Amino acid sequence: MTAIAALADKFFEAIKTGDLAVLDELYSPDVSVWHNYDEVNQNRxxxxxxxSWLNRKAGPLRYVDIRRVVLEDGFVQQHVVELGGIAEGLRMPAMLRxxxxxxxxxxxxxxxxxxPLNAKLAAR
Structure with a gap:
């Protein structure tokens, strides 16, 4: 389970820094990323x-109030994403399985x- 915790740390660091090469390493070829707000499954x-878009527009991203539970087949993480850039000051609570x-x-x-992010972007 320590390998899963290390993978989680590496994953969120790659998102924070916009490191697509690391995401390429971490994503399986057939990864599926589902969002509750549109019920869409994205491919890698x-x-x-x-x-990448999020990092360019609202980076640097900061993850705070992190609560993570490591499981045998992955992890659950709750956190708040503090956005920068054009969304400076915006905080978005999130949870990932x-x-x-x-x-x-x-x-x-x-x-x-x-x-809240969409509203801020639309106001620009």
């Missing part, structure tokens, strides 16, 4: 594109409300 390229094997991520189920 779509997910990387979304995370990540299925992985300690080497690669196979599925992510993300629960977040993007409404």
């Amino acid at each position: 390229e779509e997910s990387k594109r979304t995370l 990540v299925y992985c094997d300690g080497r690669q991520i196979h599925r992510i189920e993300e629960y977040v409300d993007p409404g």
Whole structure:
């Protein structure tokens, strides 16, 4: 389970820094990333594109109030994402259920409300 915790740390660091090469390593070829707000399953390229966009527009990202439970088949993490850039000062609570094997991520189920970020972007 320490491999899963290390993978989780590496995953969130890659998102914070916009490191798509690390995400390529961590995502399985058939990874599926589901969002509660649109009920869409993104593939690896779509997910990387979304995370890259988020980092460019609202980076640097900061994860605070982190609560993580490591499981045999992945982890659950609750956190607050503090955004920068054009969304400076915005805080978005989120929860992810990540299925992985300690080497690669196979599925992510993300629960977040993007409404405040979308409103801020629309006001620009």
